[in-house]
Amino acid sequence: MTVDLTQFHDAFFEESFEALDAMEAALLKLDIGAPDPELINTIFRVAHSIKGGSATFGFAEIASFTHSLETLLDELRSGAMPVSEDVSDVLLKSVDIMRAMLRAVQAKQPINSQRVSDLQFDLEVIIARNNQAPSPAAVAQLPAASAAPRWQVRFRPYRELLARGNDPLRMLRELHELGETRVQIDAQNLPLLTDIEPQDCHLAWTLELPGEVSEEAIRQVFDWAEGDCDLEVARLPDPATDLAVQAQPSPPPPAEAAVAIEPPPPPGALQEPPSAAPALDASTAAARPENAVKTDPAMSAHADSGSIRVSVDKIDELMNTVGELVITQAMLSQLGGQFQGPQAEQLRAGLVQLERNMRELQESVMRVRMLPISFVFSRFPRMVRDLAHRLGKQIELKLTGEQTELDKTVLEKIGDPLVHLVRNCIDHGIEPPEKRIASGKPPAGTVHLDAAHRGGNIAVEVSDDGGGLDKARILAKARSRGLVGANDTLSDAEIYELIFLPGFSTADKTTDVSGRGVGMDVVRRNVKSLGGAIEVSSESGRGSRFTITLPLTLAIVDGQSVAVGTETYIVPLISIVESMQLKSGSVSRLSGQGEVFSFRGDYLPIIRLHQVFGVEPRTRALHEGLVVVAEGDGRRVGLFVDDLLGQQQVVIKSLETNYGHIEGISGATILGDGSVALILDVPGLIHVASMRLAA
Amino acid sequence: MSANIPGDQQRGGESRQVLTFVLGEETYGVDILRVQEIRGWSAVTKIPHAPPHVLGVLNLRGSIVPIVDLRMRFALERAEYTAITVIIVMSVVTSSGRRDFGVVVDGVSDVVDVNSAEVKPAPELGARGATDYLLGLVSIAERMVVLLDIDRLIGRDLSAIAGGEDGESMAADAA
Numbered sequence: 001m002t003v004d005l006t007q008f009h010d011a012f013f014e015e016s017f018e019a020l021d022a023m024e025a026a027l028l029k030l031d032i033g034a035p036d037p038e039l040i041n042t043i044f045r046v047a048h049s050i051k052g053g054s055a056t057f058g059f060a061e062i063a064s065f066t067h068s069l070e071t072l073l074d075e076l077r078s079g080a081m082p083v084s085e086d087v088s089d090v091l092l093k094s095v096d097i098m099r100a101m102l103r104a105v106q107a108k109q110p111i112n113s114q115r116v117s118d119l120q121f122d123l124e125v126i127i128a129r130n131n132q133a134p135s136p137a138a139v140a141q142l143p144a145a146s147a148a149p150r151w152q153v154r155f156r157p158y159r160e161l162l163a164r165g166n167d168p169l170r171m172l173r174e175l176h177e178l179g180e181t182r183v184q185i186d187a188q189n190l191p192l193l194t195d196i197e198p199q200d201c202h203l204a205w206t207l208e209l210p211g212e213v214s215e216e217a218i219r220q221v222f223d224w225a226e227g228d229c230d231l232e233v234a235r236l237p238d239p240a241t242d243l244a245v246q247a248q249p250s251p252p253p254p255a256e257a258a259v260a261i262e263p264p265p266p267p268g269a270l271q272e273p274p275s276a277a278p279a280l281d282a283s284t285a286a287a288r289p290e291n292a293v294k295t296d297p298a299m300s301a302h303a304d305s306g307s308i309r310v311s312v313d314k315i316d317e318l319m320n321t322v323g324e325l326v327i328t329q330a331m332l333s334q335l336g337g338q339f340q341g342p343q344a345e346q347l348r349a350g351l352v353q354l355e356r357n358m359r360e361l362q363e364s365v366m367r368v369r370m371l372p373i374s375f376v377f378s379r380f381p382r383m384v385r386d387l388a389h390r391l392g393k394q395i396e397l398k399l400t401g402e403q404t405e406l407d408k409t410v411l412e413k414i415g416d417p418l419v420h421l422v423r424n425c426i427d428h429g430i431e432p433p434e435k436r437i438a439s440g441k442p443p444a445g446t447v448h449l450d451a452a453h454r455g456g457n458i459a460v461e462v463s464d465d466g467g468g469l470d471k472a473r474i475l476a477k478a479r480s481r482g483l484v485g486a487n488d489t490l491s492d493a494e495i496y497e498l499i500f501l502p503g504f505s506t507a508d509k510t511t512d513v514s515g516r517g518v519g520m521d522v523v524r525r526n527v528k529s530l531g532g533a534i535e536v537s538s539e540s541g542r543g544s545r546f547t548i549t550l551p552l553t554l555a556i557v558d559g560q561s562v563a564v565g566t567e568t569y570i571v572p573l574i575s576i577v578e579s580m581q582l583k584s585g586s587v588s589r590l591s592g593q594g595e596v597f598s599f600r601g602d603y604l605p606i607i608r609l610h611q612v613f614g615v616e617p618r619t620r621a622l623h624e625g626l627v628v629v630a631e632g633d634g635r636r637v638g639l640f641v642d643d644l645l646g647q648q649q650v651v652i653k654s655l656e657t658n659y660g661h662i663e664g665i666s667g668a669t670i671l672g673d674g675s676v677a678l679i680l681d682v683p684g685l686i687h688v689a690s691m692r693l694a695a
Numbered sequence: 696m697s698a699n700i701p702g703d704q705q706r707g708g709e710s711r712q713v714l715t716f717v718l719g720e721e722t723y724g725v726d727i728l729r730v731q732e733i734r735g736w737s738a739v740t741k742i743p744h745a746p747p748h749v750l751g752v753l754n755l756r757g758s759i760v761p762i763v764d765l766r767m768r769f770a771l772e773r774a775e776y777t778a779i780t781v782i783i784v785m786s787v788v789t790s791s792g793r794r795d796f797g798v799v800v801d802g803v804s805d806v807v808d809v810n811s812a813e814v815k816p817a818p819e820l821g822a823r824g825a826t827d828y829l830l831g832l833v834s835i836a837e838r839m840v841v842l843l844d845i846d847r848l849i850g851r852d853l854s855a856i857a858g859g860e861d862g863e864s865m866a867a868d869a870a
Contacts, residue, residue: 324757567741613743655742658794659752659761662742670754676740 019046028381035083081130149235156204156230179210323651330672374402394444401451407553417523421462429466463545469538496536561645565615568677575682577629584623606638607689618642632683710810716800736780762797
């Protein structure tokens with residue numbers, strides 16, 4: 001019987017594309033001259049796994065190409081070839097070629113063999129050239145050999161080692177205290193996860209120690225394990241050559257500590273190559289999230305079982321079910337409070353427990369949907385590099401806060417707006433190098449993407465240190481298009497607002513990058529559809545900053561329940577400034593129409609919810625009810641309600657699924673008693689109320 | 696315009712099951728395949744700016760479902776909602792996809808087999824043009840049953856709410 005391999009094709013393509021993205025990201029981070037060995041490993045793994053996959057599936061051309069690529073990468077990995085600008089360029093091109101080949105194969109189209117063989121030739125030329133003239137840099141990469149030959153320690157514990165109370169991790173740590181230690185783990189004997197016996201030790205180690213350490217000191221570390229392991233301590237013949245093959249070029253000492261600590265043998269732990277745990281200082285850790293999130297699970301064959309692919313539909317279904325469970329649980333809790341009798345206390349205790357578990361369950365399910373924003377950010381390094389080349393500008397891209405997590409739906413929709421913004425920054429914001437130098441700035445402009453949690457929201461900032469928005473030009477353009485009257489004076493904020501108008505562009509000529517006048521209005525619309533907001537600030541000659549504020553998730557909102565008559569409404573906590581009771585007489589009428597009250601020196605209009613929603617209230621007298629001061633779209637209003645009921649997290653349900661959009665309402669939720677409460681959309685509500693006043 | 700009779704009925708002889716219910720003096724029928732569930736009356740949450748016959752929304756196992764009062768839709772005399780008032784939850788197919796909604800009726804009668812050959816077209820009732828949601832009339836046990844096309848009857852209302860005036864104001868919001 002033969003296995004139909006085509007069923008695995010989709011998974012192979014999907015993984016390969018992801019892996020290529022990771023490879024590209026790693027390439028872009030690769031420092032010319034001083035490459036991070038872990039990055040090279042990442043790149044190597046991608047090439048290797050694509051080679052393996054394509055050979056398995058019979059995609060000969062891809063396999064052959066990746067084989068050449070692998071050869072080149074192997075040279076880089078061993079330090080035999082330095083990472084130069086040329087090499088980096090060829091590698092980036094290889095990513096493109098591999099992507100093109102995979103796409104072609106996926107679409108069952110012929111591969112453009114000419115391009116492939118051209119590049120493959122380039123690759124081979126580079127390899128051949130290097131082999132003729134061994135690079136001095138390769139030698140420089142090697143750690144300075146110490147005077148005495150290094151020790152090699154082979155430590156092969158017996159299975160019962162752990163059961164006898166020995167801890168290999170402790171031994172490795174002690175060894176490291178003796179001197180800088182290199183560790184290689186041997187997981188050959190690791191059985192399948194299903195067969196693993198957690199009490200047994202299946203791992204073995206080969207360690208290297210500096211020559212100065214005395215043999216006695218080394219052996220002492222293993223004193224307690226005597227009889228429970230095979231131990232060989234021997235001098236290495238030639239440290240330099242051996243090292244080059246066995247270990248990566250020396251990372252700084254702290255990295256070694258992490259390496260030594262990394263492979264503790266909680267038996268059953270999957271093998272990690274020793275290089276997989278480099279000690280990263282905070283900045284590099286932040287700068288390379290893909291490595292942590294994407295590449296490792298996708299590429300290292302051994303870590304595959306660490307993650308599974310699940311369709312979003314299944315997760316949504318799970319979310320729905322959990323949402324309903326939460327409602328049922330709230331219903332039970334309410335009911336439980338009314339029970340009397342000997343077992344009531346037990347019942348209530350159980351219900352409290354249930355509530356806690358429910359909350360945890362809900363949070364875990366929410367977290368399943370949350371992904372770090374690096375998934376979006378990772379597309380930018382390449383984009384910025386290419387754009388900068390094309391436009392003849394020098395641009396440094398700074399990414400921070402990439403680990404900030406947000407809901408997948410939000411994540412997917414925020415990508416395009418961010419691309420727009422970054423493009424704009426590069427095309428319009430950052431000046432050409434000569435102009436920058438002339439104005440006393442470094443020739444390379446900086447585009448900074450930052451993400452951070454702020455309260456229940458996530459704020460994504462795109463800023464540049466370019467010329468800033470040209471107020472005069474924006475205004476002139478707006479005047480010429482009749483958007484602004486010739487004599488109107490606008491505040492800065494109002495001028496910046498103009499760029500969000502549909503079809504507005506100040507670009508003198510349309511480039512293929514931006515300037516076609518579609519952009520900022522689309523950005524704003526996309527952000528708004530996610531329940532977010534976008535703000536601009538800019539300083540002439542210093543740069544501009546776009547801040548997008550987004551809800552973390554579209555599924556849950558923290559809300560304050562308010563009562564109006566017999567109805568309950570939810571006001572999102574994020575829009576509430578405070579709630580207060582008005583004294584009688586503190587309300588004035590404006591020209592006999594709108595009511596306003598004084599709040600911290602401002603006069604705010606009052607929106608009577610019962611009027612807007614056509615509900616019979618318990619009271620119409622303002623001092624008998626409460627006023628919730630709420631903010632939306634930069635405006636503050638007082639919402640007049642009968643009473644405040646309580647704060648709770650509510651699951652947002654769409655009204656649009658079965659009904660339609662209602663102005664002033666963003667959705668609905670189901671309360672503990674199973675009834676439906678509407679969730680207010682404060683900006684929309686302000687809009688409705690002002691329309692009513694105007695009418 | 697004449698009654699709208701789906702193709703399979705015109706070929707004749709095919710029978711389908713119809714759920715019949717009572718509104719005042721009249722009996723109506725809808726395709727049983729459209730019926731999701733039948734439940735007792737419970738208080739609804741009002742929705743602002745809704746047409747009068749849309750009473751509000753209910754929680755139907757986690758989804759929010761609008762409730763329509765058919766008496767008000769047909770401009771019949773209003774009845775009190777009591778413990779025996781019934782809500783039939785149905786699904787309609789609209790231009791924007793499947794939507795669920797509930798209709799309030801006086802009571803559910805029966806599920807009957809209706810042979811499409813027996814369905815008579817509904818007579819045109821003047822120029823009101825409001826009868827295109829009638830699939831036809833059929834006589835069951837000497838009672839006239841009015842077969843309803845709920846896609847036309849309710850679906851159109853719902854589409855108007857979803858894509859009509861509110862849709863425009865959404866666009867205005869976004870600008």
